[in-house]
Amino acid sequence: MSKIISIYDTTLRDGAQTVGISFSIHDKISITKILNSIKVDYIEGGWPGSNPKDDSFFSEVKKIPIDHSKIAAFGSTRRKEFKCSDDPNIQALVNSKADVLTIVAKTWDFQVTKALNMELNENLILIHDTVAYLKDLGFEVFLDAEHFFDGNKSNEEYSMKCLEKACDAGVDMIVLCDTNGGTLPAEVYKITAAVTSNIKAPVGGHFHNDTGVAVANSMYAVDAGAVSIQGTINGYGERCGNCDLTTFIPNLVLKMGYNCSSKSVLTHITEVSRSVSEIANLTPVESRPYVGDNAFAHKGGIHVSAMQKDTRTYEHIDPELIGNRRKVMISELSGKSNIEFKAKELGIDIDNKDINISKKVLAKIKSLEEKGFQFDAAEGSFELIIREATGEFTPFFKFLGFRLITEMDETNRLECEATIKVEVEGILEHTAANGNGPVDAIANALRKSLTKFFPEIENMFLTDYKVRVLDDNSGTASSVRVLIDQTDGVDHWGTVGVSSNIIEASWMALVDGIEYLLYKKDKNK
Numbered sequence: 001m002s003k004i005i006s007i008y009d010t011t012l013r014d015g016a017q018t019v020g021i022s023f024s025i026h027d028k029i030s031i032t033k034i035l036n037s038i039k040v041d042y043i044e045g046g047w048p049g050s051n052p053k054d055d056s057f058f059s060e061v062k063k064i065p066i067d068h069s070k071i072a073a074f075g076s077t078r079r080k081e082f083k084c085s086d087d088p089n090i091q092a093l094v095n096s097k098a099d100v101l102t103i104v105a106k107t108w109d110f111q112v113t114k115a116l117n118m119e120l121n122e123n124l125i126l127i128h129d130t131v132a133y134l135k136d137l138g139f140e141v142f143l144d145a146e147h148f149f150d151g152n153k154s155n156e157e158y159s160m161k162c163l164e165k166a167c168d169a170g171v172d173m174i175v176l177c178d179t180n181g182g183t184l185p186a187e188v189y190k191i192t193a194a195v196t197s198n199i200k201a202p203v204g205g206h207f208h209n210d211t212g213v214a215v216a217n218s219m220y221a222v223d224a225g226a227v228s229i230q231g232t233i234n235g236y237g238e239r240c241g242n243c244d245l246t247t248f249i250p251n252l253v254l255k256m257g258y259n260c261s262s263k264s265v266l267t268h269i270t271e272v273s274r275s276v277s278e279i280a281n282l283t284p285v286e287s288r289p290y291v292g293d294n295a296f297a298h299k300g301g302i303h304v305s306a307m308q309k310d311t312r313t314y315e316h317i318d319p320e321l322i323g324n325r326r327k328v329m330i331s332e333l334s335g336k337s338n339i340e341f342k343a344k345e346l347g348i349d350i351d352n353k354d355i356n357i358s359k360k361v362l363a364k365i366k367s368l369e370e371k372g373f374q375f376d377a378a379e380g381s382f383e384l385i386i387r388e389a390t391g392e393f394t395p396f397f398k399f400l401g402f403r404l405i406t407e408m409d410e411t412n413r414l415e416c417e418a419t420i421k422v423e424v425e426g427i428l429e430h431t432a433a434n435g436n437g438p439v440d441a442i443a444n445a446l447r448k449s450l451t452k453f454f455p456e457i458e459n460m461f462l463t464d465y466k467v468r469v470l471d472d473n474s475g476t477a478s479s480v481r482v483l484i485d486q487t488d489g490v491d492h493w494g495t496v497g498v499s500s501n502i503i504e505a506s507w508m509a510l511v512d513g514i515e516y517l518l519y520k521k522d523k524n525k
Contacts, residue, residue: 108155
């Protein structure tokens with residue numbers, strides 16, 4: 001049986017120190033539920049006594065059902081001027097009534113004398129006293145050995161004394177921390193192996209990503225004898241972040257052959273990554289290993305051709321193992337295989353139709369991309385092209401023209417009005433609408449003119465609008481690419497338009513978006 005590694009998540013504390021993240025109490029409780037659902041063994045909720053939000057968390061978390069995870073509270077050793085029973089910070093930890101108390105302690109002699117301004121022996125006393133006091137109260141106690149790897153390289157004897165003092169006091173876990181994130185994997189392995197061979201307590205690892213190797217360091221630590229790893233979802237954390245558990249856990253289980261509680265629910269880890277990104281209000285990293293939207297995206301025609309024979313040719317695992325999906329992109333690098341693969345994904349069997357359809361679609365795609373079109377994020381526009389080529393789609397309305405009026409009044413307020421003419425099944429519709437800008441005015445007029453024919457448009461709205469200048473050397477005459485994302489509240493789809501006129505490019509993308517919705521609704525009737 002493979003060694004079981006416990007997972008200790010610190011997204012709610014270390015992860016909350018990410019620039020741009022500010023978790024509310026509701027956010028922290030939501031993430032706790034998510035972490036419990038993927039069987040994270042320990043969830044560090046924060047530092048009680050440091051701020052009201054963390055204090056509230058430890059009271060609120062007791063009100064929710066948690067069937068797997070243990071809740072950990074984080075704090076430091078007692079201050080030298082207080083006994084543990086009188087130290088407000090220690091008492092805040094005790095009053096949190098968390099399942100586990102994690103105590104951070106300096107283990108680098110430089111940090112002890114420079115940051116704490118105390119004698120080395122004084123620090124040893126603080127470590128022993130704090131751990132012993134909390135153990136006597138019946139808590140499970142972990143020691144985060146801060147700056148341990150730097151300390152071990154600076155003064156090996158002293159760094160080990162710090163660990164021994166904690167062990168003598170009955171600590172349940174020693175966690176070796178690479179706090180500055182500057183230690184490399186070979187050093188991590190050597191030092192961790194030496195520690196696990198010389199102390200009696202179980203050993204864990206906590207690695208920051210300042211040199212880009214936090215996940216690798218965690219893997220080396222496990223191979224060297226560590227039985228627990230601390231990290232965060234999506235690698236969130238101060239500076240360059242922490243060990244990314246969404247990469248480490250799949251590596252641990254699928255590549256290294258170790259076991260952990262999350263193994264049984266590994267198919268949910270992609271969903272967890274994206275859910276936490278949403279709560280953190282940070283855009284997911286599309287290239288993130290395993291869980292990124294592009295982790296199993298294929299663009300090159302040769303790659304896709306090989307993958308049609310066996311997906312192992314260009315995928316190191318089946319994406320379904322971690323709840324992700326395979327994507328085939330359509331671009332100037334595409335080949336006939338991409339078109340056929342994408343068609344099958346859309347439920348279109350090109351093989352049973354005109355054998356030249358894939359070639360025709362590919363030629364059109366490449367011709368459009370020469371003009372600046374891009375279909376990586378505009379699958380709605382691509383599907384319309386292929387459906388039109390197979391005869392499954394014909395436009396639902398005919399565009400006859402539009403006029404745009406932009407005026408600025410005496411208060412410098414800009415007002416836009418669009419007048420549009422469309423024809424639906426021989427019926428002419430001539431409509432006007434205002435908007436906050438020219439694109440908004442056109443979108444409003446288009447929707448208004450078509451809603452009487454297609455009521456489903458009323459539930460459609462725009463969720464994203466991106467403009468990219470394609471040839472910036474041409475100044476204001478440059479071509480632009482407009483990417484639009486729209487939704488009907490259930491599905492969402494991207495469409496694209498390209499022109500030297502931003503209004504025309506936007507119009508193209510808007511029309512494709514509406515046509516795509518109407519096609520999908522008509523098909524599902």
